[in-house]
Amino acid sequence: MLATSNTLTDCHRQWATRPADERFLSLHALRDAMARVRETSRSKVVSTRALRVVPTEDNRGLAVTGANGVPFAPTNWAFGQLATLAESPAGYLRTLPAPLAADCLNWQLGRRSADEVGVLIRRDGDAAQLRAATGPKYGRIFNDDIASMLVDRFGDGVSGDWRVPGVFGKQVAIDHATTTIYGGDRDMFVFLADEERRIEIADRRDGKAGSLARGFFVSNSEVGAATLRIRTFLFDYVCSNRIVWGVNDVQTVSIRHTSAAPDRWMDEARPALESYAASTRDSAAGIVQAIADARQHRLDDVDAFLATRFGPRAVAPLKAIHMREEARPIETRWDVVTARTAQARDIGWQGDRVDVETAAGELLDM
Numbered sequence: 001m002l003a004t005s006n007t008l009t010d011c012h013r014q015w016a017t018r019p020a021d022e023r024f025l026s027l028h029a030l031r032d033a034m035a036r037v038r039e040t041s042r043s044k045v046v047s048t049r050a051l052r053v054v055p056t057e058d059n060r061g062l063a064v065t066g067a068n069g070v071p072f073a074p075t076n077w078a079f080g081q082l083a084t085l086a087e088s089p090a091g092y093l094r095t096l097p098a099p100l101a102a103d104c105l106n107w108q109l110g111r112r113s114a115d116e117v118g119v120l121i122r123r124d125g126d127a128a129q130l131r132a133a134t135g136p137k138y139g140r141i142f143n144d145d146i147a148s149m150l151v152d153r154f155g156d157g158v159s160g161d162w163r164v165p166g167v168f169g170k171q172v173a174i175d176h177a178t179t180t181i182y183g184g185d186r187d188m189f190v191f192l193a194d195e196e197r198r199i200e201i202a203d204r205r206d207g208k209a210g211s212l213a214r215g216f217f218v219s220n221s222e223v224g225a226a227t228l229r230i231r232t233f234l235f236d237y238v239c240s241n242r243i244v245w246g247v248n249d250v251q252t253v254s255i256r257h258t259s260a261a262p263d264r265w266m267d268e269a270r271p272a273l274e275s276y277a278a279s280t281r282d283s284a285a286g287i288v289q290a291i292a293d294a295r296q297h298r299l300d301d302v303d304a305f306l307a308t309r310f311g312p313r314a315v316a317p318l319k320a321i322h323m324r325e326e327a328r329p330i331e332t333r334w335d336v337v338t339a340r341t342a343q344a345r346d347i348g349w350q351g352d353r354v355d356v357e358t359a360a361g362e363l364l365d366m
Contacts, residue, residue, distance in 0.1 A: 006246070006247040006248070007243050007244060007245050007246075007247060008217075008231075008233065008235075008243070008244040008247050008250075009243055009244075010189075010191075010217055010219075010231070011180050011189070011191045011217065011238075011242040011243075011244065012241055012242045012243045014180070014182045014189045014191075014242070015180070015241060015242040016241070018182045018184070019184075020176055021184075022182055022183060022184040023176045023179050023181070023182060024179060024181040024182065024183060025158070025174050025175065025176075025179055025181070026156040026157055026158050026174075026181065027147060027150050027151045027154060027155070027156055027157035027158075027181060027190070028151060028156050029181075030147045030150075030181050030182075030183050030188065030190070031144060031147035031148050031150075031151050033183060034142070034143040034144035034147045034183055034188065035144040035147075035148075037122070037143070037144070037185065038142050038143070038144045040122050040123055040124040041120055041121065041122040041131060042120070042121055042122075042123075043118060043119065043120045043121075043140065044118070044119060044121075045116050045117070045118050045119075045136045046066055046067070046116065046117060046119060047115070047116060047117075048085060048109050048112050048115045048116070048117050049109075049110070049112075050066050050067045051064060051065070051066065051082075051109060051117070051119075052064070052065050052066075052106060052109075053065075053082070053101075053102040053105040053106055053109075054071060054102055055098035055099045055101075055102050056071075056073075056098065059097070059098050059099060060098060061073065061098055062074065062079070062098055062101060062102055062105075064082065064130050066119075070128060071128065072121050072128045072129055072130040073127075073128065073129055073130065074129075074130040074133075075129060075130065075131055075185060075186070075223075077131075077132070077185075077186050077223055077224075077225055078130045078131055078132055078133055078223070079093075079094075081132060081133040081134065081224065082105065082130075082133050083105070085109065085112075085115075085117060085133060086104075086105050086108035086109050086112075087108055088104060088105065088108050093105065116136040117133050117134070117135070117136065118132070118133070118134045118135060118136050118137075118138050119132065119133050119134075120132040120134075120140070120222075120223060131185060131223050132222075132223035132224050134223075134224045134257075137258070137259045138224060138257050138258075138259075139257045139258050139259045139260060139261030139262055140222050140257060140261075140262070141220060141222065141228050141255070141257065141261055141262055141265050142222050143183060143187075143188045143220055143221075143222050145265070146188065146218060146220050146228070146265075147183070147188065147190075149270055149273075149274075150190060150192075150218065153273075153274055153277055154192060154277065157181060157190070157192055158174045161194050161196060161197060162192045162193065162194050162277060163192060163193070164178065164179055164180045164181065164191070164192065164193075165180060165191065165192075165193040165195060165213075165215065165238040166195060166238070167238065167239065167240045168237050168238075168239065168240075169195060169213075169237045178240075180192070180242060185223075186221060186223055186225050187219065187220060187221035187222075187223075187225050187226055188218075188219065188220055188221075189217065189218070189219045190217070190218045190219075191215065191216070191217050191242070191244075192215065192216060193213055193214065193215035193216075193235075193238070194213060194214045194215070195213040197214075198211035198212060198213050199211055199212050199213075199214070199234065212234040212235060212236065212246070212248065213234065213235055213236075213237075214232070214233075214234060214235075214276075215232070215233055215234075215235055215238075215244065216230060216231060216232045216233070216273065216276065216277075217229070217230070217231045218230050218273070224257065227254045227255060227256050227257065228254065228255040228257070228261070228265060228269060229252060229253070229254045229255075230252070230253045230254075230269055230272065230273050231250065231251070231252045231253075232249075232250075232251045232252075232273075232276050233247050233248065233249060233250045233251070234247070234248045234249045235247045235248070253269050253272055255269055296332070297332055297333040297334070298331055298332050299330070299331065299332060299333065299336075302319070302329070302330050302331070303315050305333075305336070306318055306319070306330075306336065309336075310340075317343070318330070318336070318339045318340065318343065319339070321339045321342050321343050322335055322336075322338060322339035322342070324342075325338060325339065325342050326338065
């Protein structure tokens with residue numbers, strides 16, 4: 001039996017928190033919005049000694065100036081980064097009157113050695129904004145580069161094989177409540193799925209055949225809020241609040257924004273996603289064959305296999321979990337996958353649960 005009790009809530013968190021102007025009804029709309037942000041933004045490296053924080057004219061906010069004295073209003077995220085540079089608690093600074101908070105930041109920044117900081121500023125009409133204050137070697141992967149690649153590969157994201165997922169497997173009209181395409185000044189997130197060309201699995205559940213759909217998440221921040229992450233998986237269905245149910249075979253690629261990040265995006269992450277997306281129903285035979293191989297791979301010494309793979313302390317719990325789930329002892333590598341995946345259901349923390357599920361999926365590649 002292929003365990004299907006795991007969930008992914010990444011998209012649910014986006015669905016629950018994004019404001020209306022960060023919800024897009026197509027990949028084209030996301031790409032155009034992210035391109036507009038990039039076109040009006042500029043990055044440069046400056047000395048921390050060149051930065052100065054000043055209160056706004058109404059003394060109700062703060063602005064950051066450089067050598068030319070032009071004030072840029074920091075975003076909430078950029079203010080936190082600036083406070084980190086000044087080794088000051090951002091939460092406390094936000095409680096102070098603007099003139100006092102500016103004095104504190106300037107005092108702290110002035111005590112530093114003349115370090116360099118990478119700033120990302122944006123000018124759009126009369127608005128001047130500080131979007132990020134990162135390390136000088138921050139390797140920025142722009143959101144519109146990722147959105148453009150998704151458009152090139154998947155079109156609008158609401159038609160074709162890969163698109164915004166439906167609800168319980170049925171297509172729905174794409175609106176601000178159902179979309180899974182999000183982007184803002186801080187980050188972007190896209191969830192697309194291929195729910196029509198499902199992968200048929202023998203003995204899917206209760207001895208009966210069934211199927212799984214393929215899906216992936218892509219997320220990124222160009223201001224230092226998160227790494228670039230691509231997560232692929234198989235799943236049963238997506239509910240109306242965008243929780244993914246019955247998740248299996250989770251694979252994740254993460255790229256930190258170091259100086260080599262833009263090259264790694266082009267050389268590693270992008271080809272991997274394109275290859276995954278280009279696969280068809282026929283190529284799913286590889287997954288089915290991996291499951292079949294795992295079922296046929298009998299273990300000569302179950303205790304030794306489990307101890308080597310997961311550590312001695314995991315042997316007894318995994319054997320007990322499999323006995324509970326299947327009413328028989330572990331005999332094959334597939335049995336270990338079943339036990340390890342079932343174990344993930346008992347883990348409360350989502351990140352740890354996905355790590356265990358990912359490790360279970362890796363057993364299929366042995």
